[in-house]
Amino acid sequence: MLRDSVGAIELRDVRRLFRTTTGTLRRHAKEIVALDGLSLEVGEGELFGILGPNGAGKTTTIKVLTTLLIPTSGTASVLGLDVVRDAKEVRRKIGFVFGGERGLYYRLSGRDNLRYFAELYAVPPREIPPRVEELLELVGLRDRGDERVEGYSRGMKQRLHLARTLLHRPRVLFLDEPTIGLDPIGARELRRIVSQLHEGGATIVLTTHYLFEADELCDRIAVIDKGRVVALGTPDDLKANVSDLSVVELEVFGIDASTVERLRALEFVDSVVVEQRELRQVLRIQTRIAERAVAPLIAAVAAGQVGRVAVREATLEDAYVRLVGRVE
Amino acid sequence: MTAALRLARQSAWVNFQEVAVNGFLLFAVVWQPLFVGVTTMYMLRHRADFDPMYVVVGTALSGIWSTLLFAGSGAISHERWTGTLELLAASPASFFVVIGGKLAGTTIFSLGSLVLAFGIGTVLFGYPVKIAEPGWLAVSLLLAVVALWATGMFFAPLAILWRTVGRFLLVLEYPVFALSGFLFPVLLLPNWIVPITNLLPPYWAAVAMHGAASGDLDLSGLLRAWFFLLLTGGVLLVIASRLFVEVLTRARRAGTLALS
Numbered sequence: 001m002l003r004d005s006v007g008a009i010e011l012r013d014v015r016r017l018f019r020t021t022t023g024t025l026r027r028h029a030k031e032i033v034a035l036d037g038l039s040l041e042v043g044e045g046e047l048f049g050i051l052g053p054n055g056a057g058k059t060t061t062i063k064v065l066t067t068l069l070i071p072t073s074g075t076a077s078v079l080g081l082d083v084v085r086d087a088k089e090v091r092r093k094i095g096f097v098f099g100g101e102r103g104l105y106y107r108l109s110g111r112d113n114l115r116y117f118a119e120l121y122a123v124p125p126r127e128i129p130p131r132v133e134e135l136l137e138l139v140g141l142r143d144r145g146d147e148r149v150e151g152y153s154r155g156m157k158q159r160l161h162l163a164r165t166l167l168h169r170p171r172v173l174f175l176d177e178p179t180i181g182l183d184p185i186g187a188r189e190l191r192r193i194v195s196q197l198h199e200g201g202a203t204i205v206l207t208t209h210y211l212f213e214a215d216e217l218c219d220r221i222a223v224i225d226k227g228r229v230v231a232l233g234t235p236d237d238l239k240a241n242v243s244d245l246s247v248v249e250l251e252v253f254g255i256d257a258s259t260v261e262r263l264r265a266l267e268f269v270d271s272v273v274v275e276q277r278e279l280r281q282v283l284r285i286q287t288r289i290a291e292r293a294v295a296p297l298i299a300a301v302a303a304g305q306v307g308r309v310a311v312r313e314a315t316l317e318d319a320y321v322r323l324v325g326r327v328e
Numbered sequence: 329m330t331a332a333l334r335l336a337r338q339s340a341w342v343n344f345q346e347v348a349v350n351g352f353l354l355f356a357v358v359w360q361p362l363f364v365g366v367t368t369m370y371m372l373r374h375r376a377d378f379d380p381m382y383v384v385v386g387t388a389l390s391g392i393w394s395t396l397l398f399a400g401s402g403a404i405s406h407e408r409w410t411g412t413l414e415l416l417a418a419s420p421a422s423f424f425v426v427i428g429g430k431l432a433g434t435t436i437f438s439l440g441s442l443v444l445a446f447g448i449g450t451v452l453f454g455y456p457v458k459i460a461e462p463g464w465l466a467v468s469l470l471l472a473v474v475a476l477w478a479t480g481m482f483f484a485p486l487a488i489l490w491r492t493v494g495r496f497l498l499v500l501e502y503p504v505f506a507l508s509g510f511l512f513p514v515l516l517l518p519n520w521i522v523p524i525t526n527l528l529p530p531y532w533a534a535v536a537m538h539g540a541a542s543g544d545l546d547l548s549g550l551l552r553a554w555f556f557l558l559l560t561g562g563v564l565l566v567i568a569s570r571l572f573v574e575v576l577t578r579a580r581r582a583g584t585l586a587l588s
């Protein structure tokens with residue numbers, strides 16, 4: 001029987017444990033549950049975001065899907081191919097970029113890096129030179145292509161990674177925190193290329209912990225925490241989750257932990273996030289009663305400590321805070 | 329097949345640029361043979377049966393052996409270090425071909441030991457070059473290098489599994505050197521060890537190269553040594569190709585491909 005939409009990517013009940021040891025003399029084996037029965041489905045041509053705090057299992061998910069980790073249990077497939085049984089076939093069809101600067105041959109030029117990866121992906125020899133030039137052009141490295149990678153900036157390396165993974169024209173792309181550590185302009189440039197690839201019809205899975213990035217780019221988002229999906233939907237779906245909430249932002253000076261606890265205990269307060277900004281802090285307080293919360297909140301903080309006050313509608317970030325209970 | 333050779337060649341070239349300037353390789357190819365060659369010359373030169381070519385060939389073999397023992401695992405450790413090991417593992421390319429190419433590239437490097445060993449004998453100590461069968465020595469050298477490359481390929485996959493395998497290989501360097509008769513005849517060792525040495529390509533490499541250099545082996549003796557050189561090397565290579573697949577699967581299960 002034919003199904004009307006075949007998922008480009010499917011994860012079913014995937015668990016992945018890691019065994020680590022601690023201690024030198026008395027060794028204790030410890031088991032970490034990185035993925036705890038994760039299930040997801042991504043449609044063909046979709047730009048799908050995986051959002052979650054550090055340690056949530058984003059990278060582990062990507063590594064399972066790129067055949068680098070074998071699930072402890074459960075199954076995962078890409079384009080209908082099982083990532084364990086048909087690993088080799090999967091590898092031919094996917095591309096991936098892991099965030100960070102590693103994963104390039106530093107003593108080689110950008111161009112030579114691309115040529116070598118083209119060989120690894122069995123791009124026909126005659127097609128390699130034009131393909132390399134085309135991709136250097138796409139990521140804006142054509143002029144710097146003959147320089148050794150060790151002299152590249154972070155953004156350049158990251159763009160080279162993207163070019164590297166497009167050599168064999170993969171239909172599915174996995175991008176694990178591709179903008180991590182980039183300056184705002186570099187990050188924006190990278191997002192522009194990702195959008196362009198998405199418009200070209202590629203299925204893309206992107207992990208990030210920048211909310212605006214997921215909001216701006218993704219068709220759908222899965223929020224994961226502790227190896228499980230805690231929310232799934234379009235950015236608007238997720239925002240709808242917090243449509244009943246407003247956020248009061250209080251600028252305060254030298255507030256202590258006990259005061260924050262006192263605020264959290266208030267009956268009309270949903271959550272409080274403290275953001276440190278040099279000498280002051282900004283408290284972001286989620287509440288259902290909007291403006292009416294302002295006076296009691298100010299009263300709860302010692303007089304003279306409060307600076308600016310603002311009330312605004314909840315954003316995707318607030319939805320995330322509500323789901324995960326913290327921000328990075 | 330041609331695609332595999334092409335990939336092997338490119339891998340050798342990449343490896344060459346990445347690790348050619350690496351201090352360890354320089355140590356294995358230059359300093360170690362220099363030390364071994366000079367000390368052995370001093371120790372043996374007053375003996376009645378002293379043959380400088382024996383020391384030259386033995387020194388070259390020890391240099392080639394050390395280089396090939398460490399180059400395969402070294403290449404893999406380097407990939408882990410640069411973060412490219414995961415990229416290789418997630419590519420459709422054969423790991424065996426990639427690492428095989430890298431190690432083969434280093435093999436050419438390792439022949440520097442041979443040149444150096446001759447230099448020690450002729451320039452430093454002033455002995456004339458006296459090779460009984462230069463043509464057969466060339467054939468022996470070629471086969472020896474292929475078989476030692478196969479031995480290196482046998483140890484390389486262990487580096488995928490264990491991050492610190494280099495240190496353990498260190499333990500193997502000297503025993504094989506001693507057991508294979510690079511510089512001292514195996515007959516000096518206890519009898520029970522001889523059958524073990526016969527399983528190792530380095531032993532047959534030493535037999536063939538010493539035999540051709542000194543003229544002590546006739547053609548049938550050489551053919552026998554070449555045959556066993558290829559046989560033992562071939563067996564190790566077949567085991568190695570299985571080991572690569574097995575070890576990669578295990579690393580994907582254990583999560584040890586990344587440096588973390």
Ligand SMILES: Nc1ncnc2c1ncn2[C@@H]1O[C@H](COP(=O)(O)OP(=O)(O)O)[C@@H](O)[C@H]1O
Binds near residue numbers: 032033034053056058
């Ligand atoms: N190779 C590994 N060995 C041991 N533990 C690991 C390994 N990889 C990931 N983990 C652990 O698994 C959990 C999930 O990690 P990860 O998938 O990297 O999270 P994220 O990418 O969302 O930050 C973390 O607790 C992490 O420490």
Ligand SMILES: [Mg+2]
Binds near residue numbers: 058059060176177
């Ligand atoms: Mg991660």
